[in-house]
Amino acid sequence: MNTPHKGLDITxxxxxxxxxxxxxxxxxxxxYADHMMICDYKDGAWQTxxxxxxxxxxxxxxxxxxxxxxxxxxxxxxxxxxxxxxxxFRPEDNFNRINISSKRMAIPxxxxxxxxxxxxxxxxxxxxxxxxxxxxSLYIRPFAIGTEYGVSASPSNEYKFIIICCxxxxxxSTPVKVLISDHYSRSADGGVGYAxxxxxxxxxxxxxxxxxxxxxxxxxxxxxxxxxxxxxAGTMNVFFRIGDKLITAPTSDRILDxxxxxxIIDLAKHEGIDVEVRRIKVGEIVxxxxxxxxxxxxxxxxxxxxxxxxxxxxxxxxYDLPEVENPYNVKLKKMLQDIQYNRxxxxxxxxxxxxxx
Amino acid sequence: MNTPHKGLDITxxxxxxxxxxxxxxxxxxxxYADHMMICDYKDGAWQTxxxxxxxxxxxxxxxxxxxxxxxxxxxxxxxxxxxxxxxxFRPEDNFNRINISSKRMAIPxxxxxxxxxxxxxxxxxxxxxxxxxxxxSLYIRPFAIGTEYGVSASPSNEYKFIIICCxxxxxxSTPVKVLISDHYSRSADGGVGYAxxxxxxxxxxxxxxxxxxxxxxxxxxxxxxxxxxxxxAGTMNVFFRIGDKLITAPTSDRILDxxxxxxIIDLAKHEGIDVEVRRIKVGEIVxxxxxxxxxxxxxxxxxxxxxxxxxxxxxxxxYDLPEVENPYNVKLKKMLQDIQYNRxxxxxxxxxxxxxx
Numbered sequence: 203m204n205t206p207h208k209g210l211d212i213t214x215x216x217x218x219x220x221x222x223x224x225x226x227x228x229x230x231x232x233x234y235a236d237h238m239m240i241c242d243y244k245d246g247a248w249q250t251x252x253x254x255x256x257x258x259x260x261x262x263x264x265x266x267x268x269x270x271x272x273x274x275x276x277x278x279x280x281x282x283x284x285x286x287x288x289x290x291f292r293p294e295d296n297f298n299r300i301n302i303s304s305k306r307m308a309i310p311x312x313x314x315x316x317x318x319x320x321x322x323x324x325x326x327x328x329x330x331x332x333x334x335x336x337x338x339s340l341y342i343r344p345f346a347i348g349t350e351y352g353v354s355a356s357p358s359n360e361y362k363f364i365i366i367c368c369x370x371x372x373x374x375s376t377p378v379k380v381l382i383s384d385h386y387s388r389s390a391d392g393g394v395g396y397a398x399x400x401x402x403x404x405x406x407x408x409x410x411x412x413x414x415x416x417x418x419x420x421x422x423x424x425x426x427x428x429x430x431x432x433x434x435a436g437t438m439n440v441f442f443r444i445g446d447k448l449i450t451a452p453t454s455d456r457i458l459d460x461x462x463x464x465x466i467i468d469l470a471k472h473e474g475i476d477v478e479v480r481r482i483k484v485g486e487i488v489x490x491x492x493x494x495x496x497x498x499x500x501x502x503x504x505x506x507x508x509x510x511x512x513x514x515x516x517x518x519x520x521y522d523l524p525e526v527e528n529p530y531n532v533k534l535k536k537m538l539q540d541i542q543y544n545r546x547x548x549x550x551x552x553x554x555x556x557x558x559x
Numbered sequence: 560m561n562t563p564h565k566g567l568d569i570t571x572x573x574x575x576x577x578x579x580x581x582x583x584x585x586x587x588x589x590x591y592a593d594h595m596m597i598c599d600y601k602d603g604a605w606q607t608x609x610x611x612x613x614x615x616x617x618x619x620x621x622x623x624x625x626x627x628x629x630x631x632x633x634x635x636x637x638x639x640x641x642x643x644x645x646x647x648f649r650p651e652d653n654f655n656r657i658n659i660s661s662k663r664m665a666i667p668x669x670x671x672x673x674x675x676x677x678x679x680x681x682x683x684x685x686x687x688x689x690x691x692x693x694x695x696s697l698y699i700r701p702f703a704i705g706t707e708y709g710v711s712a713s714p715s716n717e718y719k720f721i722i723i724c725c726x727x728x729x730x731x732s733t734p735v736k737v738l739i740s741d742h743y744s745r746s747a748d749g750g751v752g753y754a755x756x757x758x759x760x761x762x763x764x765x766x767x768x769x770x771x772x773x774x775x776x777x778x779x780x781x782x783x784x785x786x787x788x789x790x791x792a793g794t795m796n797v798f799f800r801i802g803d804k805l806i807t808a809p810t811s812d813r814i815l816d817x818x819x820x821x822x823i824i825d826l827a828k829h830e831g832i833d834v835e836v837r838r839i840k841v842g843e844i845v846x847x848x849x850x851x852x853x854x855x856x857x858x859x860x861x862x863x864x865x866x867x868x869x870x871x872x873x874x875x876x877x878y879d880l881p882e883v884e885n886p887y888n889v890k891l892k893k894m895l896q897d898i899q900y901n902r903x904x905x906x907x908x909x910x911x912x913x914x915x916x
Contacts, residue, residue, distance in 0.1 A: 231621065231709035238620060258617040263595060263723050264588065268704050271628050271757030272764070308764035343710050347625050348761070352588035353700050353725065355794050355862070357764045366620050368710065383749070390747030390783035392740070394762045400628030401758015404705070405751045407629070407665035407714045426747035427784045437712050505712070 210239075210319055212327075215255035220330055228371050230505075235328040235340065235367040239320040242349075243310055243361035251316050253323050256366060262351035266358040272348035273400035274303035277504040279339040279370065280325050280556065282332040283544035288325055288556040291542050293318070295461045300344055302459075303397035308357040309346050317344070320365055322556055328367060329558040336539065337372035341505070370505070377512035378419035380435055380499075382484055383409060384517065387426035388434060388456070395456035403437065410436065420501070422514060424484060425456070432482045438501030438509060439463035442482060443530055444490045445497070449478045462502040462538070468550060469537050475530065484516060491521035499523065500531040508535040567596075567676055569684075572612040577687055585728050587862075592685040592697065592724040596677040599706075600667055600718035608673050610680055613723060619708035623715040629705035630757035631660035634861040636696040636727065637682050637913065639689040640901035645682055645913040648899050650675070652818045657701055659816075660754035665714040666703050674701070677722055679913055685724060686915040693896065694729035698862070727862070734869035735776035737792055737856075739841055740766060741874065744783035745791060745813070752813035760794065767793065777858070779871060781841060782813070789839045795858030795866060796820035799839060800887055801847045802854070806835045819859040819895070825907060826894050832887065841873060848878040856880065857888040865892040 215236040223233045234256045241251040267273050276296040281289045297318070301311040321342070325332070332340040344365045348358030386409035389395020394402060406421070413421045420436035433451055434440055439460040441450045448470050453459040470477045490496035491514075499511040510531050513522040540546035541553065572593040580590045591613045598608040624630050633653040638646045654675070658668040678699070682689070689697040701722045705715030743766035745759065746752020752759060763778070770778045777793035790808055791797055796817040798807045805827050810816045827834045847853035848871075856868035867888050870879040897903035898910065 231711040234621060240620075256620070258619050260615040261618045262615050263597075263613070263721050264591060264700075264725075267757075268624065268630055268702060268721075269632050269700070269757055269760070270764070271630055271759070271761035273625055273628055273758075273761070275626050306765050307761050308768055341710070343621075343626070345625060353698070353723075354588040355760055357768070364620050364625075366710075368621075385749050387747045387749035390744045390750060392742050392744035392783055392786075393747060394758075399758060399762065400624075400626055401630075401751075401756060401761065402628070403626070403712055404628035404630070404664050404758065405756065407627070408663055411665055411714070426749055429749075 209315070210251045210253055210323055212253040212323065213255065214327065218330070223369065225333060225369065228369060230341070230370050231368055233368055235324070235331040237324055237327045239324060239365040241312070241316060241363045243363070244359070248310070248313055248316065248363070251320050253320065253327070261349065264351040264353050266348035266350050266352065269353055270348065270355060271401045272307050272309055272358055273345065274300060274307050274309060275343060275345035275398050275400065276300045278342040278344070279504060279542070280332050280342060281339050281542045281544070282334045284334065287544065288329060288332055288558045289542065289544055290321070290554040290556060292461050292465070292552050293321065293554050296344070299398065299459065300346070303399060304346055306394050306397045307399050309348065309361055312346065312363050324365060324367060325556045326558045331367065331369055333369065336543070339370050340367050341370040342367050377510040379417065380420045380422050380511050380514045381413040381416060381418040382422045382432070382514055382516040383424050384429045386421070388423040390426050391455060393455065396453065396458055398458065406437070416515070418515065430483055430485070432484060432487065433457055435501040435511065438503035438506060440499065440501050441466065442487055442496065443498035444487070445495050447476045447478060448530060449480065449482050451481055452479050460502055462504055462507060465538060465552065466502050466508070466534055469534050470530065472549070473533070473537070488516055488521065491523070494524070496523065497526045498529055498531055507538060566672070567608045567610055567680055569610040569680065570612065571684065575687070580726065582690055582726065585726060587698070587727050588725055590725055592681070592688040594681055594684045596681060596722040598673060598720045600720070601716070605667070605670055605673060605720070608677050610677065610684070618706070621708040621710050623705035623707050623709065626710055627705065627712060628758045629664050629666055629715055630702065631657055631664050631666060632700060632702035632755050632757065633657045635699040635701070636861060636899070637689050637699060638696050638899045638901070639691045641691065644901065645686060645689055645915045646899065646901055647678070647911040647913060649818050649822070649909050650678065650911050653701070656755065656816065657703065660756060661703055663751050663754040664756050666705065666718055669703065669720050681722060681724060682913045683915045688724065688726055690726065693900070696727050697724050698727040699724050734867040736774065737777045737779050737868050737871045738770040738773060738775040739779045739789070739871055739873040740781050741786045743778070745780040747783050748812060750812065753810065753815055755815065763794070773872070775872065787840055787842070789841060789844065790814055792858040792868065795860035795863060797856065797858050798823065799844055799853065800855035801844070802852050804833045804835060805887060806837065806839050808838055809836050817859055819861055819864060822895060822909065823859050823865070823891050826891050827887065829906070830890070830894070845873055845878065848880070851881070853880065854883045855886055855888055864895060
């Protein structure tokens with residue numbers, strides 16, 4: 203079938219691969235929904251988006267993405283409520299951010315109508331891939347890559363904007379221990395740390411592997427200049443609770459403007475929690491850990507939602523966090539997920555209804 | 560034909576595309592030699608390298624390189640002398656460096672024997688693609704990419720190490736004007752600036768585009784912390800001649816250990832030129848430009864060899880460099896190319912003879 207639909211060209215899969223997926227033992231990122239969207243940029247314009255069966259694509263070995271890393275992405279989730287209605291969470295923020303990332307990586311911005319038409323069409327076609335129940339979701343990965351062939355070091359004149367989807371459960375199951383970085387860094391002032399640029403992630407793997415060898419699951423990144431200020435945790439934004447106060451670093455050109463981060467700030471304020479958005483010194487949390495006022499650390503991100511951190515190493519010393527009653531991270535995660543799964547009011551107007559019928 | 564050769568599997572092209580190339584109007588990176596090498600990494604080991612006709616390859620849309628930028632590369636050149644002998648220039652340095660880059664990007668190191676066997680085989684098969692004459696060469700692009708499918712943010716368990724080749728002439732024909740960066744930066748302390756990681760290049764395109772809009776061809780990068788120190792020019796290392804002294808920044812975790820850079824340092828010393836490898840303040844070259852002691856600026860790199868810089872903008876003021884008699888950049892470029900093309904003695908043992916018969 204090849205039918206035009208709202209400006210998209212749609213070719214549906216002949217059969218579904220849904221029955222091949224073991225949803226009880228789901229490995230994140232190993233199964234992809236039946237359909238994907240590919241939109242080509244050439245001759246100075248984004249062409250008609252193509253919805254097609256998920257599958258491999260042909261790439262020239264000289265394609266610029268392999269050599270010069272023009273690649274940006276987003277992470278989003280679709281949730282199914284008790285009535286089989288499908289919801290996205292603040293999708294406009296992801297749309298805006300991928301274009302912010304693209305601009306920094308010299309990739310042309312993607313049209314909003316194409317983005318939302320593609321999302322709605324994919325989620326309608328593959329609605330059976332979205333499972334109900336807490337922690338279940340369909341993870342949506344929009345990304346853009348430079349595809350022009352040619353190894354000269356200049357921006358690509360051709361791109362592909364692609365959306366693929368894969369079923370997901372909760373990302374981290376147990377609290378993680380982290381190493382505070384005092385040598386490696388994630389981003390520079392005037393660099394691309396605020397962008398979801400592919401190279402930022404690849405660059406973090408080696409320092410993270412070194413941390414894993416020492417028994418830590420993640421690195422807390424500090425500023426490259428002094429390593430005195432706390433910035434992000436792994437691929438997440440990071441929050442610290444000292445006493446009853448919740449503290450997180452301000453966004454900057456080094457720190458990602460996380461959708462979950464800003465949602466947690468709003469939810470915490472809504473709950474009457476005192477939230478401070480300011481730079482945080484490593485010394486401040488070490489001091490707070492020593493005097494017992496450091497109650498919680500957690501990371502926030504679309505994949506993990508909220509990932510609790512149970513302790514950290516700094517300068518050779520490990521600081522274990524105490525068990526606290528009614529921790530913020532549990533309460534805020536529940537509030538966030540209740541909105542995402544349409545189990546609670548949505549005072550912030552964050553939910554986006556997907557038409558799947 | 561499918562024959563094992565020195566541990567490589569070789570499938571030759573049915574016919575050559577050489578006659579499709581207009582060598583008089585060569586666009587760099589648009590034509591690829593008939594053969595390429597692809598070596599897969601899986602199950603914890605590099606598999607048998609495959610020499611095969613250049614052509615597209617199938618990639619999963621979820622391949623990690625598209626999402627997390629695990630991608631590193633090298634740039635090398637093969638030169639043909641007057642007697643049709645083919646030479647590489649310090650190939651061991653490129654081999655060592657791609658493994659340094661790979662380590663930082665959590666990519667497994669590539670075996671030396673595979674690298675050199677593949678180079679020798681490719682250059683023998685495609686020796687007709689290497690043209691004689693000054694500035695002519697076959698540009699060689701080894702690169703490694705993470706190919707495992709799956710969008711979880713962790714190092715790939717599968718890779719491809721690929722070598723492709725394309726005919727090249729001189730890279731920059733005319734002297735370039737550059738803008739000294741006072742906001743954007745290329746790399747951070749503790750980051751990946753010393754690696755030829757794909758994302759470093761994509762991240763430079765947007766600031767370079769902004770410089771182009773102001774009439775400059777390239778950016779001179781300064782340190783991200785203070786923007787007071789000069790580091791690299793575009794994708795090249797950078798040298799400054801003040802009076803009769805040649806100055807370049809030391810390598811660091813922010814600055815690439817350029818093969819051309821260190822060759823130029825050795826050649827200059829060999830010529831009795833006073834070379835200082837030290838940090839250089841922006842203020843020092845502005846002052847030298849004002850008092851007339853700044854004689855030359857040039858970039859060095861495999862693609863460009865030496866690219867003369869005729870002037871720079873700093874803080875809104877443009878400084879034009881004077882014409883000098885017997886400039887270092889011309890003399891050193893000739894010395895370097897005479898060695899590369901086997902027109903001069905090779906006191907440093909830099910040339911590597913390729914068996915093409």
